[in-house]
Amino acid sequence: LDRGDGDQVRNLIAPMRPADIAELLDLMRTDERRALVEMLGPELKPEVLSELEEGVRDEVIALLDPGDIAQALAEMDSDDAVYLLEDLDQQGQQEILSQMPADERAALERALEYPEDSAGRLMQRHLVAVPPFWDVGHTIDYMREAEDLPDEFYEIFVVDPAYRPIGTVPLYRVMRSKRPTKISDIMNTEQTLIRVDTDREEVARLFEKYDLISAAVIDENDRLVGVTTVDDIVEVISEEATEDIRLMGGIVNEEAVGDSVALTARNRFSWLFVNLLTAILASVVIGLFDATIEQMVALAVLMPIVASMGGNAGTQTMTVAVRSLATRELGPLNALRFMRRELMVGVVNGILFALLIGAVGGVWFQDAMLGVVLGAAMIVNMVVAAVSGILVPMALDRMNIDPAVASSVFVTTMTDVVGFFAFLGLAAIWLM
Amino acid sequence: LDRGDGDQVRNLIAPMRPADIAELLDLMRTDERRALVEMLGPELKPEVLSELEEGVRDEVIALLDPGDIAQALAEMDSDDAVYLLEDLDQQGQQEILSQMPADERAALERALEYPEDSAGRLMQRHLVAVPPFWDVGHTIDYMREAEDLPDEFYEIFVVDPAYRPIGTVPLYRVMRSKRPTKISDIMNTEQTLIRVDTDREEVARLFEKYDLISAAVIDENDRLVGVTTVDDIVEVISEEATEDIRLMGGIVNEEAVGDSVALTARNRFSWLFVNLLTAILASVVIGLFDATIEQMVALAVLMPIVASMGGNAGTQTMTVAVRSLATRELGPLNALRFMRRELMVGVVNGILFALLIGAVGGVWFQDAMLGVVLGAAMIVNMVVAAVSGILVPMALDRMNIDPAVASSVFVTTMTDVVGFFAFLGLAAIWLM
Structure with missing residues (x-):
């Protein structure tokens, strides 16, 4: 490819299956991809296009002649043709559709009128x-x-x-x-x-x-x-x-491995910004107790443990809830039983970890009462983690919001705020 | 069902499709399920068994007569029969296999010799x-x-x-x-x-x-x-x-929505225990700087922000890396490009959030230098988040360990430790 030897490249590509050619194109650098597509030209099979990743596909389609694409689409099954067309912008769609035979064009236009992600977009029109x-x-x-x-x-x-x-x-x-x-x-x-x-x-x-x-x-x-x-x-x-x-995982927009730095940074920014606000909220809670921390620095050393354990326990419950809602294993019939179980699990593990971390904290700072406060805060936060880990995804689901989108930020905010508040609040009462 | 009216229950169940009966059984309470299975007895179609969730299936199989099951298996396609048998314990398998015709038994025994999760277990022996x-x-x-x-x-x-x-x-x-x-x-x-x-x-x-x-x-x-x-x-x-x-999400063992409290609590414990150790490690790091915190309590108030932002940014990178490795979108061909991009994204967002949080911290505590320290620590931690978010999953993948298992604990430990260390360390140097 580097030597621009078109014949040899075409000979290497010819015996490959469309999905393999697509994988090769996906993994290439942009300039390599451009060179290969230009070398292959109309020899690039339309099946390759439908196997490409979205970003790469747009790029390759822009390099090809709309007339060639229109001809390829006319020969394809209607579901594959719709799949290729639906991600193009209005202008790109029109440019290609206008060069297609009238009946094929009408059929594709009708298919594109169905809502995105509906069965109408997925279906194949020809059947027996x-x-x-x-x-x-x-x-x-x-x-x-x-x-x-x-x-x-x-x-x-x-x-x-x-x-x-x-x-x-x-x-x-x-x-x-x-x-x-x-x-x-x-x-x-x-x-x-x-x-x-x-x-x-x-x-x-x-x-x-x-x-x-x-x-x-x-x-x-x-x-x-x-x-x-x-x-x-x-x-x-x-x-x-x-x-x-x-x-x-906090990736709010669709991403491809080949996206640019600017696009990726912008996509990630929004979620991190939401997290910044919730982190500041947690800091405000800590700030309420600055006098208490001044009195006893050990509190500042131990407080992240309570928050972090709550966050992890809440994430566990939330993960099970989100996935079970998505696969319909969790429904109205068994929701109450699920809640009761998660709550009990929170109580059981809360007590176990309260004993463990209470002992560690008490020995570390040579202060039994500090251990008791730490353990008590741990139980409170583990129970809150269980409750929010269930209720947040179920409430979002009820409101027809995908629970995977927002559950984790609500749950960890809850466990951070409650974790810090319970631990520092109990410590403040004790030190008074 | 509550009234024990067997005929009416059987009439209601009869027109249902196997997958629907299985869903009904999955969602029922254990005692309801037992009553229904006993009422249906041999009328329960074997197709229903293969559609049940694993835990529920074991329960239902235990209620049925091994002879009936053996007969049902003999009539099934071999892949479905293997699917039902493979999750039973040795004794349960033998009990059922011993009542099957010799040739069907030999075939199933051979299929069960293939490694778990291999194509040999999935395949159907009969073909044209x-x-x-x-x-x-x-x-x-x-x-x-x-x-x-x-x-x-x-x-x-x-x-x-x-x-x-x-x-x-x-x-x-x-x-x-x-x-x-x-x-x-x-x-x-x-x-x-x-x-x-x-x-x-x-x-x-x-x-x-x-x-x-x-x-x-x-x-x-x-x-x-x-x-x-x-x-x-x-x-x-x-x-x-x-x-x-x-x-x-930190659920290390397989779980079903219907599992008991004891089993679920035990399953979740191990992961939370690992997290406890890493949380203690982060506390030890904070403990190194207790004199610094005593000097300036604002540090204790702000330090979770640095750790939390790093944790979230690292999780984002890690999520993309883990999923792209699983779907083979990320491979040796584009790994270097991916690393470079993630690093640049870390730098860009690190600088943006450093400016934001630096300003917030500086204004909040009326101390410009505190804002500078906070911002600098943020940049350090975002870059570390990006690097560990890529390297940890890729290293685990290289060692043939599923990156989904352990990446998040390594990544968040890194960002917690580095976050606290960078922020408190820089503050200690400044305050000296």
Whole structure:
């Protein structure tokens, strides 16, 4: 690549699978990537584009000719085409759409009208739908001859005259049945129907729960409008998990490993700023007791222990609550039992650590009463940690806010403030 | 259920899908669950068992007759049977295996010999394999008549005389080809082969990368021994994400929402104990400067801000590093660039927050020099946060330790210790 030897590069790239080429492009430096894309030009397969990371994809699309992209999109399955288009800005979308055949363009424009992250964006428009009175032989002949079939499919859908889905037949069952068998005799009537406006996280949950390979998507009139397949869902599950991990780690905006310093610093700033405010709040609490600390410096030495233990215990409870809410293992049916358990765990571990740290503090500063104060503050803070670790995520969830976004800042603020207040407050009473 | 009306309960349960019954059982109280399982008895479908959560599953299996379970397992696909058996203890496994037909038992015992979390445990033994010289008609006829086919399949595998896979044909392609077409003419030779000892996390990564629906599993002699399907992979991806979230939140052992107080308290204790030691270490650092704090109590009030900001910035960097390592977005090719960026982000945000908090501290305590010391300590700690936020997970990954397990304790210990040391140390020099 450095030598600009286009032929050799093309020969090396030619046998690679699209996902591997995409991975290579993702990992390259920007200038290397630019050189490679320019060398490959129209030989770059459209499948590579859909496998690229978002930031990199935008960059590569900007390097390509809109006409070439439009042609590639027209040949793709509609779900992949939407996936590529939806992240471009309005102008970029228009530039590409305007060069596409009218019917493909209309279909894509309709798909882009569905809300972001909805089943309508994920679904593939082409599918195989047959009436229940066809037999297996007729169905196979139809599939052999029809033009407008999806590139890949695993199930055929059975529809009534109003195009409402009434059942599904997996391909292996079609294949294993004799030609005169009626479709209605081998179809599953137990189907999972997905409304076109369902959030993709909910769609993923249905696929996971019922072990689906594909599922029918219906519009507000219960008519079949598309199909969602599991390969898209695998991506959704992985992306949603990354999002939860990111949010819980204090990364509020989406980030890619290749982002610039300026963008990354700005993205991280907002969360750190919120944390600065809460840290100042904790300092104000400490400031209330400056006279007490002046009286006994040991308090300043020991006070971070109480806050830190509370923060960690609260984070444990919160982590379990946030993840269990996301996977629906925690719901109204068992919420009360969960709260009771977490509270008891807080009390039990609070007492154990109170004994441990009380002994350490008492021996360290040769003051038994200091140990008692430390231990008492520890119990208070561990219980507060448990309570806020449950209530904060559940309250956010109830308000339809993703608990992963904000739980940790509320919980650690609580445990910091209460930790310092309980320890220094008890010490002030004792020293008076 | 409370009235013990078995018939009515059975009528309510009968039309439900296995996954829904499993969800109901998961959410019930232990005594309710016991009553329901006893009421349903052998009417409880085996599919329900494989959808239950681990702890609940063990409980339900203990309530059922080993003979009934053995019979259910014999009828299941081998991957589901292994999934149910692998979590039982040795004795429970033997009890059930001994009541199974000899050939099914031998197959399951062989599957259980593969390492836990390997492709060998995930795979389904039954599959459709045909030689390349068959034509489509012959293949369809074979599938219509063969007995030992899997319950569900989406691809057929093409093998050479030594049973080594040489290609795959998706069912839709078989279906869309005319009967005289040779299999070798429609097969994909670009296949993803999975070694039987591959870790399931790696298997999931391959499925995600190449958008697979199923993939051939081969033994050490490259012979086809099974097939992994995407429905199992969806579960793996979700479980691995839960594991990462759990570990990063300080939940070291697997937990279920239904676990007892004693078990949960014990599980959480170990992590909190490690945190206690690191918190004491931070206190020892503060203790080194007790004379300095005695001189100026404002230091005790402000010092948690420096530690907390460093902890949060370090957690941000660490979260991105851990997740990017897990998804392979961060690798040797771009590690250096990533480190340079994180370091620069640390410097930039360090300077910004130094100015902010320096001003706040200076105004609050009417002491410009205190603000300078605070700001300088902030820059030092933000840079240390960035460096440890990258190096700790990358070092753990290099040592083949899951970075999600231990990164956060190392990183926050670093930022606590350095935060207190830098701030109090600089203050001590200034006050001298």
